[in-house]
Amino acid sequence: MGKMVNSVGGVLIDYEFYPGEDLYSDGSIENTIYDAIVMNEESKILHSSNEWAVLYHLSDIRENIIEWCNIDRNSKVLEIGSGCGAVTSVLSNKAKSVDCVELSQRRTLINAERNKNKNNIKIYLGNFQDVEKKLGQYDVITLIGVLEYAGLYIHGKHPYTNLLRIVKKHLSNKGKIIIAIENKIGLKYLNGAPEDHMGQPYVGINDYVGCHDVRTFSGNELREMLKEVGLLKCNFYYPVPDYKLPMKIYSQDILPKPGDIRTYKTNYSKTRIYNFMEDVANDQISSDGMFEYMSNSFLIIAGKEFEEDVLFAKYNRERKCEYRISTKITNTEDGVRVVKSALTEEAFSHIKRIKENEENWVPANNMLKKGCGFIKEGKYYSGYIKGKTLVEILYKYRNDSDEFIKSVDELINKYYQPDKDNLIQFEKTTSFTEVFGDIYVENSMSYRITNIDLLFSNIIIDDTGNAYAIDFEWVFDFPIPYRFVSWRACKELYCVYMAYYKNFLSIDEYYAKLGFKDFEVIAFKQMEKNFGDYVCGFNRNEEYLHNYVKPFITPKMIIG
Incomplete structure (x- = not known):
């Protein structure tokens, strides 16, 4: 094909090296995706479909893999x-050119249509080894889900x-390469999840014997x-649950602790x-310091000379636009800080309210x-407190339900039981109804100002x-039954340790042993549901991942 450059909006497409046909595809679903984008129905199909290709190509959770990275506004990026x-969109937002x-060609047109309002993107259509002779020097080069396919191209x-x-030839002196790839001996693959490219379990565990075109690697193999x-300079990061749909990014400096990783039923691509x-x-691996070796995926930043400040990142995207934020732990000139940032324009006011909430709230x-x-600059900065969360502290009682209940009860009395002068009589207000609905516990008392996110995971015991x-x-200045806060903390804790207790301690028994009455639990469950709607939309319709969960098989199902 002769040299030809087309455009879609502001996006340029260079066809010089296009072979004339697409050599790989997810099939007709790509046409459906393209049509949805043209019709401005990207969100509609994402929230209504259950097809992996739709989720993988359209979810903005994909952006998490790169959003936190330090990319200078004047950088030239090669994707x-x-x-x-x-990922192209977030790179375009960060860099001078991409x-x-x-x-x-089909995927290129989808990309261009999604980003047609940008004017700093050029797409070279063709095999990289053919195209690369036209490429210059770049400050950032990404290989996200690419290195494993090198055997084909x-x-x-x-x-x-x-x-x-x-x-590496196209890397500037201070440039860096960003690589995202599966760990062939990641825990989920040891546990029977199919290898992502071959679709069969244990292919990577068996070192791709008989497979020559596609392969992933262990961490040590990648380092070599x-x-x-x-x-020679490379930093390893660990996306959870994996690099395709990362909710959290851990680093060599901040690794998960027991209770941090809960990925059950996050198999979105196929039955596993x-x-x-x-x-x-995962709890045991994290406790024993083995997580880096058995992480499901790696994110690697390598280069000659570069600096990365972020030690940890977490994203909340399945919310209404006005509440979508990220939380990062970052090295700054003033030491290690926790930084909360808006992911949308609408969420900046929410970030501002966090500071107001902090000033207004008084512990019980x-x-x-x-x-x-x-x-500062629209972000909320706070000091990083080294220590253990109450969730991590309670891990030692994971196999002793009596001691677990006793310790939880002691912690509730210690940190949640209010001084009398901090209590007021609860009364239902319009503000309460807007957030929590009409149901409540009669004759309740309330904190004067209520922090309903006072979870066991949000209380840290420092070294002293x-x-x-x-x-x-989530701090509110209207009356809320104060026991809702401790119930909510206990609910979250049970969900964290449910795998240990569910077969001999039901959640209702757990509530009863902690002194929660049936009528309280009924009211608090409805309050929690309504709060979920307040944050995530009616019937939590911004939470779409559950639509994509695929069936799973356990040995018990097979044996009978």
Whole structure:
């Protein structure tokens, strides 16, 4: 095909190296995706479908893999394997220019249509090894879900290292390469999840014996490959549950603790096997310091000279636009800080309210302190408190339900039981009804100001034994039955440790042993549902991931 450049809006498409046909595709669903974008129905199809291709190509959760990265506004970015543009948009927002390389015309047109209002994107349509002779130097080069396919598209006996060598040639002196790839011996693959590219379990665990075109690697193998091509500086990060739909990003400096990872029923692509309780295994692995070796995916930043400040990132996207935020733990000039940022224009006022909430809220008693912060450039900064959350502390009682209940009860009395002068009589207000609905517990008392997010995961005991509340996102100045706060904390805790207790301690028995009456539980459950609607839309319609959960198989199902 002769040299030709087309445009879709402000996006340029270079056809010079297009072979004339798409050599891979997810099938007709890509046409459905394209039509939905043209008709401005991207959100509609995402919230109504259950097809993996729709979720993978359209969910903005995909952006989490790159949103936190330090990319200078004047950077030139090369995105190899840009697909349908799930990451292209966030790169475009961060950088001066983004050059993309993509082999599929259909995916290129989807990408261009999604980003047609941008004017800093150019897509080269064709095989990377053909296109790369036209490429210049870049400050950031991404290989997100690409390195594993080098055996199909890169010539030579060593296609994976060859790809890295070629990419390195286009890296500026202070540039960096960002690689996202599955860990072939990640815990979910040991537990029976199908290998992502072959669709069969244990292919990676068996080191791809008989498979030559596509493969993933262990962490040590990747380090050796990077070292071999001269990329001596590399930082490893660990997306959870994996790099495709990451909710959290851990680093070598901040790793998960017991209770942090709960990924049961997050199999969105196809039916999978669960040979064992993955969350329980993750707790043990995290406790034993083995998480880095068995993380499901890796995110690697490698280069000659670069700096990354973020140590941890967490995203809340399945909410109404006005409540979508990120939480990052970041190195700053003033030390390590926790930074909460808006992910949408509408959420900036929510970030501002967090500071107001922090100032207004007073702990229930003098056993609990609060971390304090400040607003800077539209973000909420607070100090990073080193220590253990109450969730992590309670891990030692995971196999002793009596001691677990006893300890939870003691913690409720210690941190949630209010001083008398902090209580007022509850009365239903219009503000209460807007957030929690019409149901409530009669003759209740209320905190004067209520922090309903005072969860066990949001209380940290520091190295000196002081207890700190660290989250002020959901603080309300109208009366709320104060026992709702401790019930909510207990509910979250049971969900964290449910795998350990569900077979001999039901959640209703758990509530009863902690002193919650049936009528309270009924009211609090409805309040929680209504609060979920307040944050995530009616019937929590912004929470769409559950639509994509695929069936699973356990040994018990097979044996009978």
